[in-house]
Structures are given as structure tokens and as C-alpha cells.
Amino acid sequence: MSSLPVHRCECARCRAHKPYSDRAYHHHINLFLSCLNEPQRRWFAALEAMRIGHGGKQLLAEITGLAPMTIRRGCRELKAGLASCPGGSLHAPGGGRPVAEVRDPELESAVEHHR
Numbered sequence: 001m002s003s004l005p006v007h008r009c010e011c012a013r014c015r016a017h018k019p020y021s022d023r024a025y026h027h028h029i030n031l032f033l034s035c036l037n038e039p040q041r042r043w044f045a046a047l048e049a050m051r052i053g054h055g056g057k058q059l060l061a062e063i064t065g066l067a068p069m070t071i072r073r074g075c076r077e078l079k080a081g082l083a084s085c086p087g088g089s090l091h092a093p094g095g096g097r098p099v100a101e102v103r104d105p106e107l108e109s110a111v112e113h114h115r
């Protein structure tokens with residue numbers, strides 16, 4: 001049922017053909033992305049990029065073949081609660097607006113320290 005061919009990671013380390021601990025992970029990212037629609041792909045890439053932090057968008061662009069601009073757009077949309085995106089009709093029709101961003105300073109600093 002995978003209609004899309006799975007993108008091959010193009011990050012420098014995977015291309016080096018040396019043992020690399022994240023190679024399987026990069027492949028799994030692309031495998032997963034091949035099952036998603038376009039907005040979902042950029043949201044997942046954006047999520048991963050944000051998790052990695054500095055250089056994350058560039059790396060995710062290399063892994064997924066998505067344009068860095070597309071990933072940046074995904075980040076913006078995620079931060080906006082996926083409120084105004086075309087493929088974002090995940091919320092039930094007429095089901096009201098997404099809850100305003102809830103910020104928990106304690107949790108956020110915990111996440112920061114966890115890196």
C-alpha cells in the first residue's frame with residue numbers, strides 16, 4: 001500500500017556508507033513520511049527539526065528531501081496550533097477553534113534541561 005517510493009536519506013553520514021547509528025532511524029523517518037500526506041510530512045519533519053534544535057531543519061531537509069523552507073513553514077504552522085493550514089482540518093467541522101497555546105513554564109524549562 002506504500003504508493004510513494006521511500007526517499008533515501010541524503011545526509012552526509014548516510015551517504016558516507018560507514019556504520020552510522022542513526023542510519024536506520026533516518027530510513028524509518030522516510031518510511032513513515034511515505035505514508036503521510038504532504039502537510040503531515042512537513043509537520044513531522046518540523047517536529048523532528050525542532051527536537052534537534054540548531055541545524056535541525058537543515059538536517060531534516062537532507063534526510064527527507066523536503067525543502068528547508070517547507071520545514072520552516074511546518075514549524076510555523078505547528079507553533080500556530082495548525083490553526084490556519086489547508087490540510088489542518090483535523091478538527092471536527094464547526095468544532096470550534098483550537099485551544100490557545102497553553103504555556104507551562106515549568107514543563108518548558110524541564111524540556112530544555114533534558115537536552
Ligand SMILES: [Zn+2]
Pocket residue numbers: 009010011012013014015022023026063
Ligand atoms: Zn541520514
